Amino acid sequence: MGQISRLVVRRVALILAALGVACLGLSSANAVAAPTTTTTLPASVITAGNAYARHLVDLQPIPPQAREVTTLPTPMTASGDVGGSPGLREAHRFFLLPLSISVDQYVRAHLPSGETVTETGSGCGPNTNTVYTLGLSLTCVSPHITFCGVFYSTTEARNGEQELRVDVQVIYLPIIHATMPTSGVVTVTGYGKTSLMDGSSDPNSVVLSHHQAQTLATVVGQLKDFGGGLCAEDSMLLKISEVKGGEVVWSATADECPGVLAITSSRGNLNLYDRSCSFWHVVDSFFAPGSANGTKADSKVCVDAQDG
Numbered sequence: 001m002g003q004i005s006r007l008v009v010r011r012v013a014l015i016l017a018a019l020g021v022a023c024l025g026l027s028s029a030n031a032v033a034a035p036t037t038t039t040t041l042p043a044s045v046i047t048a049g050n051a052y053a054r055h056l057v058d059l060q061p062i063p064p065q066a067r068e069v070t071t072l073p074t075p076m077t078a079s080g081d082v083g084g085s086p087g088l089r090e091a092h093r094f095f096l097l098p099l100s101i102s103v104d105q106y107v108r109a110h111l112p113s114g115e116t117v118t119e120t121g122s123g124c125g126p127n128t129n130t131v132y133t134l135g136l137s138l139t140c141v142s143p144h145i146t147f148c149g150v151f152y153s154t155t156e157a158r159n160g161e162q163e164l165r166v167d168v169q170v171i172y173l174p175i176i177h178a179t180m181p182t183s184g185v186v187t188v189t190g191y192g193k194t195s196l197m198d199g200s201s202d203p204n205s206v207v208l209s210h211h212q213a214q215t216l217a218t219v220v221g222q223l224k225d226f227g228g229g230l231c232a233e234d235s236m237l238l239k240i241s242e243v244k245g246g247e248v249v250w251s252a253t254a255d256e257c258p259g260v261l262a263i264t265s266s267r268g269n270l271n272l273y274d275r276s277c278s279f280w281h282v283v284d285s286f287f288a289p290g291s292a293n294g295t296k297a298d299s300k301v302c303v304d305a306q307d308g
Contacts, residue, residue, distance in 0.1 A: 041087060042174060045144070049089035049172030052142060057091040057168040060136075060150055061110035066097035072163045079133045079151035080169040087146075087173040087225070095164040096157060103154050103164055104134055114139045115150065129156040140170065146224055146273050147171040173225040178263060178270055180217040180252075182210065184244030188283065190292025194256060196233035204291045212286060216240070219279045220252075223261060223272040231257035237274075237295050238283060256298055277302035 072094050097103075108117060119135030132154050140148035153165040185207060192202030208216065238254040252263045254274045261274040280299035287296065 045087075045172065045174050046089070048144070049087070049170055050091070052140075052145075052172060053089040053091035053168045053170045056140075056148065056150070056170065057093055057166060059112055060152075060166050060168075061107050061112070062093075062095060062164075062166070063097055063101050063103060063106045065101050066095040066164060069094050069096055072096075072165065073157050074129070074155060074163060076131060076153050076155060076163065076165045078165070078167045078169075079135065079153050080149060080167055087171045089170045089172050090167065092165060092167045095166070096161050097164060099156060099160050099162045101162070103152060103162075104132070107134060107136075107152060111136070112138075119151075131155045142172070143175060144172050144224065145170055146173060146226075146275070173273075176223065176225050176270065176272060177221050178223065178272060180220045180240075180263075181242060181244075181250055181265075182213040182217050184242040184249055186213040186216070186240065186242045188216070188286055189239040189241075190283070190287050190295035191236065191238075192292060192294050194235045194237060194294035194298055196231075196235050196256060198235075200236040200294065202294070204287060206286045208286060213242075215282055216286075219276065219282045220261070220272075223274070223276055223279060226260050226271040226273045233257065237298055275302050 078090065078092060104120075111117070115136045115138040117134060118137045119133070121133045122130050124130040134152040136150040136152075138148060138150065148168070148170045151167045151169070153167070155163050157163045187205050187207050189203050189205040191200040192204065194200045235256045236253060237256050238252075240250075240252040240254075241248050242250040250263070250265045252261050254261045259273060259275045261272040261279075263270040263272065280302050284292075284296050284299055
């Protein structure tokens with residue numbers, strides 16, 4: 001629960017920052033679906049991610065009194081908290097509707113199956129109307145997705161109307177299929193205590209059997225690419241090393257925030273997304289009861305069920 005609280009605090013802070021920009025009335029993109037461009041991902045992955053985002057935004061409930069427009073009189077910036085990720089795919093829609101209609105009430109009453117309201121907020125700047133936001137969490141079923149979210153933003157317009165912006169954000173990434181060798185001696189190290197403020201302590205190391213090493217290699221090979229992210233504080237959750245001929249030939253470290261399994265090998269460095277529940281269930285099984293309790297506690301905050 002401690003990690004969940006820290007992640008929620010970070011998300012709220014970023015949303016408030018986004019609201020501050022929105023209240024200043026800064027310009028925003030006007031395309032109905034504005035994909036983020038990148039040169040680091042395959043074109044097929046970008047195309048699939050854009051299509052997923054557009055499909056998802058079309059599924060969101062919109063009051064029947066709303067009429068869709070291509071631009072808003074007072075442009076509002078996108079809500080959300082994952083800006084800057086190379087895998088970010090975005091889509092949005094703009095509407096005008098009577099001020100008397102409560103978007104919040106309508107959305108809550110017509111939520112698609114599996115979606116829940118998790119974030120609300122408001123903010124404003126000098127000489128601007130208040131912007132109200134509503135954030136939804138949902139289950140995204142694609143194995144390529146590490147995050148998906150839906151965000152509503154509303155503000156008073158002219159002539160008794162209000163503006164409505166609906167945003168979808170999806171981090172859609174390729175699956176890397178990393179190869180972890182298992183012919184050497186594989187050791188995993190967990191920690192009895194972990195802390196974002198003070199790091200990790202009380203290490204506990206276990207040498208794996210060949211079967212255990214193969215099982216670990218299997219779940220490592222199923223991890224997704226890391227979509228990027230920044231955290232002000234971090235702690236180590238796990239270390240993996242493989243020694244062959246007296247030398248470390250493969251190693252990896254998993255952190256708490258933003259959630260990276262950083263691999264180092266003769267083939268180079270690779271960053272994977274370490275929030276997989278399957279990965280942590282296997283890792284936890286290596287440690288005896290009462291050992292590596294900090295690692296075990298933080299590993300429970302995995303997101304396979306939420307993110308696909």
